[in-house]
Amino acid sequence: MSATAVKPKTESFVSTTNACKLCKPLGATLVFKGIEGGVPYLHGSQGCATYMRRYIISHFREPMDIASSSLGEKQAIYGGGPNLKKGLLTVMDKYEAGMIGVATTCLTETIGDDVPGILKEFRKEFSDLDMAPVVNVATPSFSGTHMEGFTAAVRAVVDQLATGHAATKAVNCFPGFVSCEDIRHLKDVFDGFGLSATILPDYSETLDGPAVDEYEKITSGGTPVADIKAMGGAPASFEFGATLSDPGEAATAGGLLQSRFGVALHRLGLPIGLRQSDEFFKSLEAVSCMPTPRRHALERGRLLDAFVDGHKYVSQKRCVIYGEEDLIVGLTSFMAEIGVVPVLVAGGGKSGRLEKAVHAACEGLVPEMPEVADGVDFYDIADRARELAPDFFLGHSKGYRLARELSIPLIRVGFPIHDRFGGQRVRHLCYLGAQELLDRVVNAMIEKKQTDSDIGYGYI
Numbered sequence: 149m150s151a152t153a154v155k156p157k158t159e160s161f162v163s164t165t166n167a168c169k170l171c172k173p174l175g176a177t178l179v180f181k182g183i184e185g186g187v188p189y190l191h192g193s194q195g196c197a198t199y200m201r202r203y204i205i206s207h208f209r210e211p212m213d214i215a216s217s218s219l220g221e222k223q224a225i226y227g228g229g230p231n232l233k234k235g236l237l238t239v240m241d242k243y244e245a246g247m248i249g250v251a252t253t254c255l256t257e258t259i260g261d262d263v264p265g266i267l268k269e270f271r272k273e274f275s276d277l278d279m280a281p282v283v284n285v286a287t288p289s290f291s292g293t294h295m296e297g298f299t300a301a302v303r304a305v306v307d308q309l310a311t312g313h314a315a316t317k318a319v320n321c322f323p324g325f326v327s328c329e330d331i332r333h334l335k336d337v338f339d340g341f342g343l344s345a346t347i348l349p350d351y352s353e354t355l356d357g358p359a360v361d362e363y364e365k366i367t368s369g370g371t372p373v374a375d376i377k378a379m380g381g382a383p384a385s386f387e388f389g390a391t392l393s394d395p396g397e398a399a400t401a402g403g404l405l406q407s408r409f410g411v412a413l414h415r416l417g418l419p420i421g422l423r424q425s426d427e428f429f430k431s432l433e434a435v436s437c438m439p440t441p442r443r444h445a446l447e448r449g450r451l452l453d454a455f456v457d458g459h460k461y462v463s464q465k466r467c468v469i470y471g472e473e474d475l476i477v478g479l480t481s482f483m484a485e486i487g488v489v490p491v492l493v494a495g496g497g498k499s500g501r502l503e504k505a506v507h508a509a510c511e512g513l514v515p516e517m518p519e520v521a522d523g524v525d526f527y528d529i530a531d532r533a534r535e536l537a538p539d540f541f542l543g544h545s546k547g548y549r550l551a552r553e554l555s556i557p558l559i560r561v562g563f564p565i566h567d568r569f570g571g572q573r574v575r576h577l578c579y580l581g582a583q584e585l586l587d588r589v590v591n592a593m594i595e596k597k598q599t600d601s602d603i604g605y606g607y608i
């Protein structure tokens with residue numbers, strides 16, 4: 149199938165309709181929320197922080213504070229430095245933050261505030277204060293997606309905090325934007341191999357915590373700052389992402405640690421499905437010098453058994469997969485493994501690496517490569533999906549209207565999941581994640597058949 153079948157927008161039609169991506173600093177705020185004592189701080193207007201809070205809260209169903217330098221018209225003209233400094237002092241005083249992560253917005257990038265320079269002045273002016281570390285990242289939303297903001301923030305944290313510390317035993321893990329349940333599962337997997345792991349970010353507790361009797365200004369959990377500082381002494385880093393920049397460019401946290409401190413890097417696609425999970429477990433065996441624990445070997449065996457059992461329900465079903473680039477690469481390869489035909493793989497990002505990554509992930513699994521479209525919105529996806537007539541969608545809640553229009557199931561994965569409960573507890577990774585996704589796909593096909601049937605099937 150042609151890789152250009154999604155019609156490119158004409159010069160006279162350049163607007164975006166229901167974007168298939170989110171705002172760049174939103175990704176950065178999630179990273180800062182995954183650091184112990186971390187407070188995300190947006191250097192921009194209040195509206196940006198309000199939009200991001202609303203988005204994050206409706207998926208995670210947890211409180212999400214995002215501080216803001218609250219710029220107005222005056223600061224848009226004269227610069228936002230004084231507000232940024234004032235806001236930082238307030239956050240330090242009111243929250244007793246362990247770390248503050250400052251991300252810029254469209255406004256502050258447009259007016260050209262020199263945030264690193266302002267922070268340098270701030271540290272000098274208040275050098276008598278016992279200050280929490282302040283990390284900054286440039287996240288102009290007009291030039292990227294929430295995933296690019298996320299990746300840039302992870303890199304900024306490592307760049308500005310990690311040192312050439314003495315050798316440690318803990319390995320580093322940069323999983324990318326996965327669910328809280330995925331992070332918990334990764335910890336469990338590392339633990340099974342006898343490896344202690346510093347996972348950055350770790351919002352598995354800060355954004356999916358237990359009910360507490362007393363209000364906490366900053367929810368407990370998150371990657372400890374001391375562990376981030378020690379990342380330069382780790383024996384190895386695991387970094388997930390099939391569309392990330394070349395590690396040699398040091399454009400990601402793993403690449404940076406490799407080039408600056410010589411930390412061995414294991415760059416892998418997100419371990420979604422059998423093949424990518426196998427790759428991850430092989431790397432774990434190499435780093436830990438131990439075989440895969442029996443319980444994971446059993447999970448793998450059960451997954452294979454389920455592939456056989458479920459085949460008659462999913463074989464040759466056609467699906468459209470959309471969302472964040474790294475996630476959709478993993479999902480596409482998994483769908484190909486179980487006999488589903490991915491007819492369209494679409495994302496809002498413009499890394500330029502999506503098509504190559506999808507083709508590499510599907511190599512040997514499909515007779516014909518899926519159609520791949522990057523830099524598209526839901527207007528483009530809808531246009532093409534109507535022609536392709538898929539049996540189901542695999543993606544986040546923003547595809548719901550289209551799924552409803554086409555009367556096909558939407559299997560919700562990734563972020564945001566606003567219209568279902570438990571989005572933060574969806575597991576995507578490793579053999580267990582694949583098992584749960586497979587069960588959902590098979591059951592969605594069975595349910596659709598029952599619903600569409602005139603007679604109804606009680607036994608199917």
Ligand code: SF4
Pocket residue numbers: 171172173192195196197199252253254255289290
């Ligand atoms: S103005 Fe820019 S930074 Fe603010 S919410 Fe909109 S896209 Fe995000």
